[in-house]
Amino acid sequence: MNYTNLFTLLDGNILIITINREQRLNALNKQTIIELEDVIKNAQTQADIRAIIITGAGNKAFVSGADIKEFIGLSDSEGRALATFGQNAFNSIETSIKPILAAVNGYALGGGCELAMACHLRIASDNAIFGQPEVKLGIIAGYGGTQRLIHYIGKAKAMELHMTGRNINSAEALYLGLVNYVVPQSQLLNKSKELLNEIIINSPKSIEGIIKSINSYFESNNSGFNNEIEEFGKCFLTNDSKEGVSAFLEKRKPNFTGN
Numbered sequence: 001m002n003y004t005n006l007f008t009l010l011d012g013n014i015l016i017i018t019i020n021r022e023q024r025l026n027a028l029n030k031q032t033i034i035e036l037e038d039v040i041k042n043a044q045t046q047a048d049i050r051a052i053i054i055t056g057a058g059n060k061a062f063v064s065g066a067d068i069k070e071f072i073g074l075s076d077s078e079g080r081a082l083a084t085f086g087q088n089a090f091n092s093i094e095t096s097i098k099p100i101l102a103a104v105n106g107y108a109l110g111g112g113c114e115l116a117m118a119c120h121l122r123i124a125s126d127n128a129i130f131g132q133p134e135v136k137l138g139i140i141a142g143y144g145g146t147q148r149l150i151h152y153i154g155k156a157k158a159m160e161l162h163m164t165g166r167n168i169n170s171a172e173a174l175y176l177g178l179v180n181y182v183v184p185q186s187q188l189l190n191k192s193k194e195l196l197n198e199i200i201i202n203s204p205k206s207i208e209g210i211i212k213s214i215n216s217y218f219e220s221n222n223s224g225f226n227n228e229i230e231e232f233g234k235c236f237l238t239n240d241s242k243e244g245v246s247a248f249l250e251k252r253k254p255n256f257t258g259n
């Protein structure tokens with residue numbers, strides 16, 4: 001299947017999906033999210049696909065976030081709809097019965113960090129940078145980031161990273177438990193394939209059972225994801241979100257007033 005913003009390649013039994021918007025540092029616009037959800041859904045029923053790698057085009061960015069240009073002029077209900085749409089797509093990654101690994105080849109910010117966290121495994125190149133900088137735009141994460149970051153690094157560090165919007169490098173991401181391994185960029189795909197090949201010699205039914213069982217540990221309380229949708233929507237009622245988004249696009253510092 002041909003996609004506008006994705007490049008796909010079947011390497012043995014591993015489907016490699018490359019997000020291909022290098023000029024925008026692979027920012028996730030709606031079209032890209034639709035395509036991602038579609039390719040993951042189709043892969044579920046293709047017997048020759050045993051595992052999936054998601055990576056970004058180029059050597060600078062995995063995904064630099066949701067496409068900030070699509071935030072301009074959103075109402076609160078449109079904000080809620082966008083968060084619901086993004087969460088649904090990322091849930092389809094998390095609940096894939098075939099293992100999905102994020103090969104994080106550079107910036108994984110905002111929606112990029114959320115995408116990596118929705119995957120079952122993460123391997124970062126040594127130049128990777130992670131963060132949830134939405135607060136600097138006068139908004140919050142909306143694609144599951146307030147919830148999944150807690151799962152990986154705990155409440156205290158999740159609070160810190162979301163509230164400061166500060167980025168962390170690959171070494172800190174490894175230390176905090178956000179990524180499984182860090183390797184030189186030239187080794188990223190090889191190491192990713194090596195790990196997945198070690199997994200896919202095992203029974204697909206066992207892998208499916210493991211994914212479902214481990215996911216179910218985190219499913220007892222979905223209200224956090226719903227609260228995130230509500231709070232993401234509310235952000236678009238504020239002048240601060242308009243200021244934050246304009247400031248990024250105009251390449252200046254925002255002036256937040258609390259309104």
Ligand code: COA
Nearest residue numbers: 023024025027064065066067068069107109110111133134
């Ligand atoms: N949405 C839309 N456009 C984006 C983007 C995003 N998330 N991230 C980068 N871009 C665009 C930039 O606007 C720029 O476009 P231009 O060439 O028309 O000016 C282009 O991609 C290259 O990015 P640039 O900012 O010039 O690269 P840099 O090396 O100076 O900085 C980043 C890289 C990742 C630090 C910076 O792009 C950034 O902070 N991006 C936004 C991160 C973010 O807030 N993500 C969360 C969104 S919810």
